[in-house]
Amino acid sequence: MPGFTTRPQLRGDFGMVASTHWLASATGMSLLERGGNAFDAAVGAGFTLQVVEPHLNGPGGEVPVVFQAAGSAPRVLCGQGVSPAAATIDAYAGMDRVPGSGVLAATVPGSFDAWMLLLRDHGTMTVRDVLDHAIGLAERGYPVLDRIAAAVEALAPVFSRHWTGSAAVYLPHGTAPRPGSRLRNPALAATYRRVVAEAESAGGGREAQIEAARRSWSRGFVAEAVGAFLSSPVPDGSGEPQRALLTAQDMADWSATYEDTVSVPHGSHTVHKTGPWGQGPTMLQQLRVAEALGTGRDVLDGVGADFVHRVTEAAKLAFADREAWYGDPDFVDVPLKELLGADYAARRAALVDDGRASMEQRPGRVGTRSPFEPPLYVPGQTPADRTTGEPTVRDAAGSGPAELRGDTCHVDVVDARGNMVSATPSGGWLSSSPLIPGLGFPLGTRAQMFWLDPASPNALAPRKRPRTTLSPTLVTREDGQAVLAIGTPGGDQQDQWTFTALLRILNGVEDLQEALDTPMFHTTAFPSSFHPRETVPGGLVVEPRVGEGVIDALRGRGHRVEVVEDWALGRLAAVARDPESGELRAAADARGVQGYAAGR
Numbered sequence: 200m201p202g203f204t205t206r207p208q209l210r211g212d213f214g215m216v217a218s219t220h221w222l223a224s225a226t227g228m229s230l231l232e233r234g235g236n237a238f239d240a241a242v243g244a245g246f247t248l249q250v251v252e253p254h255l256n257g258p259g260g261e262v263p264v265v266f267q268a269a270g271s272a273p274r275v276l277c278g279q280g281v282s283p284a285a286a287t288i289d290a291y292a293g294m295d296r297v298p299g300s301g302v303l304a305a306t307v308p309g310s311f312d313a314w315m316l317l318l319r320d321h322g323t324m325t326v327r328d329v330l331d332h333a334i335g336l337a338e339r340g341y342p343v344l345d346r347i348a349a350a351v352e353a354l355a356p357v358f359s360r361h362w363t364g365s366a367a368v369y370l371p372h373g374t375a376p377r378p379g380s381r382l383r384n385p386a387l388a389a390t391y392r393r394v395v396a397e398a399e400s401a402g403g404g405r406e407a408q409i410e411a412a413r414r415s416w417s418r419g420f421v422a423e424a425v426g427a428f429l430s431s432p433v434p435d436g437s438g439e440p441q442r443a444l445l446t447a448q449d450m451a452d453w454s455a456t457y458e459d460t461v462s463v464p465h466g467s468h469t470v471h472k473t474g475p476w477g478q479g480p481t482m483l484q485q486l487r488v489a490e491a492l493g494t495g496r497d498v499l500d501g502v503g504a505d506f507v508h509r510v511t512e513a514a515k516l517a518f519a520d521r522e523a524w525y526g527d528p529d530f531v532d533v534p535l536k537e538l539l540g541a542d543y544a545a546r547r548a549a550l551v552d553d554g555r556a557s558m559e560q561r562p563g564r565v566g567t568r569s570p571f572e573p574p575l576y577v578p579g580q581t582p583a584d585r586t587t588g589e590p591t592v593r594d595a596a597g598s599g600p601a602e603l604r605g606d607t608c609h610v611d612v613v614d615a616r617g618n619m620v621s622a623t624p625s626g627g628w629l630s631s632s633p634l635i636p637g638l639g640f641p642l643g644t645r646a647q648m649f650w651l652d653p654a655s656p657n658a659l660a661p662r663k664r665p666r667t668t669l670s671p672t673l674v675t676r677e678d679g680q681a682v683l684a685i686g687t688p689g690g691d692q693q694d695q696w697t698f699t700a701l702l703r704i705l706n707g708v709e710d711l712q713e714a715l716d717t718p719m720f721h722t723t724a725f726p727s728s729f730h731p732r733e734t735v736p737g738g739l740v741v742e743p744r745v746g747e748g749v750i751d752a753l754r755g756r757g758h759r760v761e762v763v764e765d766w767a768l769g770r771l772a773a774v775a776r777d778p779e780s781g782e783l784r785a786a787a788d789a790r791g792v793q794g795y796a797a798g799r
Contacts (some may be wrong), residue, residue, distance in 0.1 A: 201522040201771070205789035208712040215785035216240055216507065216799030218610040219255075219307050219688060224787070226332040226613055228797040230324065237618035238266070239322040239329060241610055242314045245624055246333035246391075248608045249310070249640070251341045252773065253369075254350040254631045255606045255688065259642040261309040264268045265460060265673040267681040268329025269617040270322050273471045273673050278313025280306045280645070281453055281662045282328055282445040284537035288651050288659050288791075290444060296730045297647045297659065301435030302443035302632050306665065308425075310624055312415045313455035321408040321618070323759040326412045328397040330391045337388035337639070341379030344793055347382070351375040353445070361434040362633035364691055365641070371630060386639030390540065393420065417454065421638065422447040429469055430633045435632070445642065452662075460673070463487060463539050468705055470593055471673040475525040476664040478728075482672065482694040482701075484517040485510070487544030492551060502699075502718045502745050504752035505553070511722045511758070512551040514695055516561060523562035523570030526656030527664040533656065536563040556738040556757040557676065571655050574736045599722065607688035613681075613774040613783055621671035621684035628644075648728055652766040668728050672701065676778070683771040687788070689735050691728050695721040696765070696769035704773075711773045711786035712788035718744035719768035735759060765788045 209215060214237070216227035226247040235243075241264075249257050264276040289412075291297060297304050300715055307510050318329060352375040352407070358366035359373075376382050376704075393416050401411035402516035415421060426447030432440030438456060464484040470486060472479030488494075494509045524533055537543055547563060564569035607625035612618075628642035634641050649659035657666040669763070670693045672682035683704065689694050696719050703714040711735035723738035737759040741750060754760050771788040784797035 203716060204710060204712040205716050206561065206712060208710045209785040209796050209798045211783050211799040212615060213783070213799045214240070214612070214614045214746065214783050215774045215783045215796065216244060216610070216612050217774050217787045217796035218244055218248065218774060219608045219770050219791065219794045220248060220251050220337065221793065221795040222251045222794050223608075223610060224797040227610065229332065230328065231614060232299065235328070236322065236616065237612040237620050238317055238615040239306050239324040239614045240614070241319045241620040242322060242623055243329040243332055244312070244610045244612070245267065245314050245622060246330055246350065247336060248610065248624055250336045251609050253384070254347050254607045255628065256624045257627030257629070257643075258311055259308045259631070260624060260628070260666070261306070261643065261645060261669070262313050262622055263477055263625040263667070263669050263671060264313065264316070264317060264622040264670045265471055265473065266620040267618070267673060267675070271682065272679070273675060275458045275473050276313055276317055276455060277458060277473070277476070277664070278309040278455045279664050279667060280309035280474060280602040281664055282306050282447045282646055282649070283446060284445040284452075284661045286659060286661050287644065288653060291651055294651065295490050296578060296651060297436065297649055298632065299422065299644055299647040299730055301644070302429060302433045302445065302642055303435070303441040304463040304646040305443055305445040305642040306645045307445065307449050307453045308643065309455060309628065310627070312413055315413050320404055322485065324409050326689060327395045328396055334391050336386050337384040340383040343348050343376045343378055343380045344383050345378045346380040348376055348629065351707050356622050361436070361438040363402055364636050365629065367533040368634060368639065384639050386634070386637060388639070390409075390421065391639050395688065405647045418451045419562055424638050424688045425450065425642070426634055433633060435439055459785045461535060461539070465490070465705055467677050469675045469732070470701070472670065474528055475535060475666070476527045477670055478521055478525065478691070479670045480525070481521050481540065481571050482670065482698050483539050484520060484544070485513050485698050486541060488513040488516060488543065488548045491545050491548035492703070496638060501721070502749065504749045507720055507741070507745065507753060508756055508758070509551065511720070511763070512557060512698065514722050515547070515557055515724050516550065516563070517562070518691070519560050519562040520570070520571055522726055523618070524565070524656055525666050526658070527666070530663050531656040536569065537565045545679070554756060556737050558757070560734070565763045573650065573652070573655065573732070575726065576731050577736060578733045580744050593596060607689055607690070609686040609770070609772050611669070611684040611686065611772050611774040611777050613684065614782070615781065617680060617776060619673065619681040619684050619774070619776065621673050621686050623669040623686050623688070624776070625673045625688070668693055670697070672697055676762035680778045681776065682778065683775045685771065687769050689769060692721045692768065696771060697735050700771055700773070711775060711784055714771060715788050718742045721768065737757040738777045740768065742766065770794050772796070
């Protein structure tokens, strides 16, 4: 019997786009209608998201992409910029963490080069084509959502007192824009218009123009403007001047790269994620433990107490391993083969007590190696910033007039040929640091995710990727063809909310919208990726639609349950393809009241 859905699942055979903002989905669909493929559509949607969701991502941020070009193997495109060459632990002497606000936490902006590389190697369109919609929205204005208005209102004291460049764009009349009004970013439009002009003036074909655009960004006027901006101290959110470590040379020395996916089989499918420089392998570990526990057998009966308990306990084990072992594999030896093995999963599953929630951090040993166990900060009460999003904190001292959560975006695309893309852009939020004069965007603060403890696999080091929470997902079937792309914003919660929806889809729920509308939950019983890296032993956040009986049963097993507002957890998007019939499907989460799918 069909379950409840908030809106219909889209079905067709031409192309599908699902994202966290309807204007990004419309951009992607427009490019498909004009003859572009899934990669063109994803790139155009990604640039649109930078304009219309500036509180969630921006050009100064990053993007991981998991994709499959029709007829080829799945791949990962790493658009996660690295730490500056000067970013040593000693450079943060006197601090217990990398601050979450200001330019001291900036890594190399990675999203632009990644989108351009994807366009060059797999797209069909030009730089002008994929930037056209973003430029138009930045010039003419885009609708201000309630969340943007609230973000700017919270940051207005910072902007007006310390970040005058941000105030010029986001406080156009000296006050925060009203919900429903329109907001423009002419400086960003001018930046991208200049990129297009320099690309086209380079002459040559499409690929030559894309290469010229990449040079304009990493070695040309953009990098020069970034370098000039950072040549003097820049105030953080409290007005304290910071001397940035990032330089124009850091931008020139880095480019996006391709790599193999990390994957595990699950039934007749294979699930593909990024490497352990992201948290993606935690989902693969959860899948392995789910198999050992038989979790998939009860998922179709709804979100019952047994299902929530087992998924939660498996997540605790996987995320304990994340802290213990995950980091940039170019710098540390991450034992992924062992962590994703069936034998290891069986040992981990044996730790799950069906009658009682664990209150401990239980990372696993791998061979003779001992896991890194970070010190735990346990707050006096469940902190609100673990329910959704990626916190951007004020400054190194924890002071300042506003503390605002950043967050993330997501986009999935599939076309009739079978090209499929899943991408999770993030970082470079309007709350992260001041807008750069003349460019119209701030730098990101992704270095805040590093530990300053050298024993951690995610310890800060020069030219290293921080272990992020960004986690797109691609699924292939036995013959290797991609059949599903799915993901969500949400920081540490990404591989929990997506996991719940994915289990339902892989175990027979054919309606994507039904899977996304499932009541969501997640655990907070492991260190947050963001300062103060709080841990809530036994912490379990649920939507009330799981039911009072389920909530009571979970509390009876010892879970420290926090019931949040309904429709509060997640902003999932998904697209699917049936290789036999050629039918395409798409859905987007009603949570957040802005994500939509488009297609035909």
